[in-house]
Structure formats: C-alpha cells, structure tokens
Amino acid sequence: MAHVPFEYGLYLAAALFLIGLVGVLVRRNLIFVLASIEIMLNAAGLAFVVAGSRWGQPDGQVMFFFILSMAAAEVAVGLALALLFRRAFGSLDIDQASRMRG
Amino acid sequence: MTVAFYLAGVVAVIATLLVVTRHDTIHALLYLIVSLFAVAVVFYTLGAPFVAALEVIVYAGAIIVLFLFTVMLLNIGHEAEGDERHRLRPVSWLGPGLLAIVLLVGLGVAIAGGATAQTGARVVGPRAVGVALYGPYAIGVELASTLLLAALIGARHLGQRHREPDAGSSATATVAAPGTGGTGPQTTLARDAGDAQPAAADEAPAPPPRTVRFWRKDDR
Numbered sequence: 001m002a003h004v005p006f007e008y009g010l011y012l013a014a015a016l017f018l019i020g021l022v023g024v025l026v027r028r029n030l031i032f033v034l035a036s037i038e039i040m041l042n043a044a045g046l047a048f049v050v051a052g053s054r055w056g057q058p059d060g061q062v063m064f065f066f067i068l069s070m071a072a073a074e075v076a077v078g079l080a081l082a083l084l085f086r087r088a089f090g091s092l093d094i095d096q097a098s099r100m101r102g
Numbered sequence: 103m104t105v106a107f108y109l110a111g112v113v114a115v116i117a118t119l120l121v122v123t124r125h126d127t128i129h130a131l132l133y134l135i136v137s138l139f140a141v142a143v144v145f146y147t148l149g150a151p152f153v154a155a156l157e158v159i160v161y162a163g164a165i166i167v168l169f170l171f172t173v174m175l176l177n178i179g180h181e182a183e184g185d186e187r188h189r190l191r192p193v194s195w196l197g198p199g200l201l202a203i204v205l206l207v208g209l210g211v212a213i214a215g216g217a218t219a220q221t222g223a224r225v226v227g228p229r230a231v232g233v234a235l236y237g238p239y240a241i242g243v244e245l246a247s248t249l250l251l252a253a254l255i256g257a258r259h260l261g262q263r264h265r266e267p268d269a270g271s272s273a274t275a276t277v278a279a280p281g282t283g284g285t286g287p288q289t290t291l292a293r294d295a296g297d298a299q300p301a302a303a304d305e306a307p308a309p310p311p312r313t314v315r316f317w318r319k320d321d322r
C-alpha cells in the first residue's frame with residue numbers, strides 16, 4: 001500500500017490556512033470573517049494531526065482536541081458579538097466598526 | 103486509501119476556495135460543511151479516526167449549525183419567504199451536493215478496498231488519545247473546560263438585552279423583537295439610543311445617535 005507523503009498533508013494544511021487568511025483579509029462581512037477564522041484554526045489542527053500521524057503518537061490528536069474547544073469558544077463569543085454588531089449598526093460590514101467606542 | 107486522501111484534499115481546497123468567494127452566506131456555509139467533511143476524510147485516511155468523528159460532530163454538527171442559526175436570526179423579518187424560495191433553488195445546493203458526492207464515492211472506494219488500517223501511517227485510535235488526554239494532558243482538559251465555561255458566560259452576557267433600570271415601560275419595548283411592525287434596523291437603533299439617553303443624561307451629555315453600547319455604564 002502506497003504511503004501518503006508527510007509533506008502532502010502539510011501542503012494541504014498550508015493551502016487551507018492561506019485560503020482562510022485571504023478570506024479574513026479580503027472579506028468585509030463579519031460572518032465570513034468568522035468562518036475564515038474557523039478555516040484557519042481547522043488548518044492548524046490538520047497540521048497537528050498530520051504531524052501526530054507521522055510519528056504515530058496521540059499528541060497531535062490531543063492538540064486538535066484543544067484547538068477544537070478553543071474554536072467552539074471563539075465562535076460562541078464571536079457570533080454573540082455579530083448579533084450585537086448587527087443590532088448596533090444595522091449591517092455586518094466590519095469597516096463600520098471603526099466607529100466603535102464604549 | 104491514498105486515493106481517498108488526494109480526492110478529499112482536492113475537495114477540501116476547492117470547497118474552501120468557494121467558501122471565501124461566495125456572496126450568499128448560506129451558500130458559503132454549505133461549502134464550509136463540505137470542506138470540514140473533506141478534512142474529516144483526510145483525518146481518517148491519516149489514521150486518526152477519533153478526530154475525524156470529532157470534526158464531523160463538533161465542527162460540522164455544532165459550530166456550523168451555530169453559524170446557520172445566527173444567519174437565520176440576522177435575516178429574520180425581511181422577506182423571509184422570498185429568501186426561503188431563493189435558497190431552495192438548485193444553484194444553492196448543487197455545488198455542495200456534487201462535492202459531497204465526490205467525497206462519498208472516495209470513501210466508498212476506500213471502504214470497499216477493505217483498507218481501514220492499511221495506510222502507511224499507523225492508526226492511533228480513540229483509546230490512545232483518551233489515555234493521553236487524561237494522563238499527561240489532564241491539566242489541558244481542565245483548562246479547556248474552563249475556557250468553554252468562560253465562553254458560555256461571555257456569550258450569555260453579550261447576548262442578553264440590557265434594560266435601563268429606571269425605565270420599566272421602555273424595558274418592554276427593548277425586549278420586543280426587532281423587526282415587528284415594519285421597523286428596520288435603523289429605527290431599532292434609534293429606539294435603543296432613545297432609551298439610553300434618559301439614564302445617561304445626568305452624568306454625561308447626550309450621546310450621538312450612532313453610539314454603540316455593548317455594556318451599561320454601571321457594569322464597569
């Protein structure tokens with residue numbers, strides 16, 4: 001059985017991370033920014049799992065578990081903020097947040 | 103199994119590219135689900151079935167559903183029926199459906215090949231991961247639970263609607279659902295600002311109408 005090269009998994013993780021980064025930088029809709037952050041976190045977790053699989057250790061999967069819980073916490077707070085943002089500004093355009101002050 | 107890896111990798115990249123280029127939020131989220139499924143297949147082919155299941159259950163099952171709920175909440179009120187008809191057109195689900203079928207075919211080929219543990223990588227099952235989680239990483243699990251609790255409390259705090267303590271009648275107006283009676287976001291904003299002014303008038307000049315109030319003054 002052929003072996004998937006270790007580097008290809010890392011290339012895939014890098015590509016997904018890059019797409020997420022471009023999404024964060026380019027998109028101006030708050031929901032898309034949050035989704036792109038999820039893509040980036042997922043790509044980082046993929047890199048951990050690939051590395052853990054390379055050496056046959058469970059540590060990579062443990063790290064993915066931590067990244068997963070962090071992403072869940074981030075998306076809960078982020079989406080609550082998105083609801084507040086929409087209520088305050090009437091849109092989800094993050095450029096309007098330059099007016100934000102407490 | 104290697105075929106499934108390459109197929110899922112290509113599907114993941116394509117679906118993720120489509121996520122960041124779509125204009126419709128629902129379309130993007132459907133592609134995001136396909137992308138997460140593809141990454142789950144990649145995990146499975148890399149010999150990590152536990153995180154593959156976690157990816158499907160937590161990411162695609164919980165986080166994306168949270169996204170979808172938020173989008174539905176944000177879109178509430180304005181031409182919901184037209185939106186519904188717009189979203190049920192084939193153009194919205196055909197792309198994600200095709201990519202998901204590609205994934206399914208790849209997974210079916212991999213399973214029919216009888217290759218669950220025949221990747222070059224060694225399979226690290228849920229047992230090893232659980233032993234590691236509750237052995238050397240126990241403090242990390244505790245920290246993750248604390249983080250989730252903090253996020254729960256924070257989201258609860260951000261999500262509640264603040265009422266002015268001295269305005270009983272205006273509190274019910276604030277609690278009323280936005281969008282009722284044909285009020286758009288602008289009028290909702292004006293009403294919120296109008297509610298906020300009497301309480302803040304005695305210690306500060308009246309705020310400009312587009313001030314954001316994420317918390318009350320006495321919360322700090």
